[in-house]
Amino acid sequence: MDPLKEWLGRQDGGLVLDVATGRGYSASLLAESLNCYRNIFGIDISMENLCQAQKGIKDKRIILLGMRAESMGFADGTFDTVAVINSLHHLQYVEESLAEMKRVLKPNGNFIIFEMVQDGLNEKQISHREAHHWWGAVDRQNSIFHRETFRNDELRGMVGRLGLSKVEFINFNEETEIDSKEVINNIEKTIDLYIEKIPENIGRQPLIDKGLKLKERFHEVGFAWATILIAIGTK
Ligand SMILES: C[S@@+](CC[C@H](N)C(=O)[O-])C[C@H]1O[C@@H](n2cnc3c(N)ncnc32)[C@H](O)[C@@H]1O
Structure with a gap:
């Protein structure tokens, strides 16, 4: 997260929107990293995730709302900063959602995308990509929209089509947690939790087997976080 944190540390966020805020990680990251801000609105379609987020958020300036990214109930030009962090590939109507983010951003406001990519990865990073996929x-077995992660060029293309100005792209590799026992342990726990979520159907056993193989892979090949593409532009 470092290049984004560094950049945020130099910004007055003003009125901030965090799209697909999930369980609160990204809203908290914005709150902790921005030099200052007025309010952070976190929106998400999952009430379960928003309830979870609410439990961990103590700052009253962070406001969580149930809202779809592709059809937001905010007026044009409401926000000084809009961000979508770790979420773009979770959005079914991704280009519509990005267009909505631009619509609700003020002229000269900052537009931030932080998203892992699926290409140009080394073998250890492929462990992360495969786990994520x-x-x-x-x-998807549980009818939750979650596509495979985007390629670098797909993401850059989407940002290009937004017509932002002063766009800066940064490809970022987290180097500090390669083969970290703690990280691998947590990822394995997530795999186990997900195995329990697989519904009873014909595809269940092959999916379980793939999950178990992934756990073996983390020890045989290793594990590193996939490359992140950070895109920052101005409306
Ligand atoms: C990986 S999670 C949350 C990521 C979060 N920003 C973070 O950094 O921790 C992705 C989120 O996207 C939300 N989501 C999926 N489709 C959405 C939509 N159309 N509008 C808003 N949120 C959506 C999901 O409910 C989920 O909470």
Whole structure:
């Protein structure tokens, strides 16, 4: 997260929107990293995730709302900063959602995308990508929209089509947690939790087997976080 944190540390966020805020990680990251801000609105379609987020958020300036990214109830030009962090590949109507983010951003406001990519990865990073794609497959079995992660060029293309100005792209590799026992342990626990979520159907056993193989892979090949593409532009 470092290049984004560094950049945020130099910004007055003003009125901030965090799209697909989930369980509160990204809203808290914005709150902790921005030099200052007025309010952070976190929106998400999952009330379960918002309830979970609410439990961990103590700052009254962070406001959580149930809202779809592709059809927001905010007026044009409401926010000084809009961000979508770790969430783009979870959005079914991704280009519509990005267009909505631009619509609700003020002229000269900052637009932030933080998203892992699926290409140009080394073998250890492929462990992360494959785990992520496997989680996506389990979510889809449960009718939760979760596509495979985007390629670098797909993301850059989407940002290009938004017509922002002063766009800066940063490809970022987290180097500090390669083969971290703690990280691998947590990822394995998530795999186990997801195995329990796989519904009883014909595809269940192959999906379980793939999850178990992934756990073996973390020890045989290793594990590193996939490359993140950070895109920052101005409306
Ligand atoms: C990986 S999670 C949350 C990521 C979060 N920003 C973070 O950094 O921890 C992705 C979130 O996208 C939400 N989501 C999926 N489709 C959405 C939509 N159309 N509008 C808003 N949120 C959506 C999901 O409910 C989920 O909470």
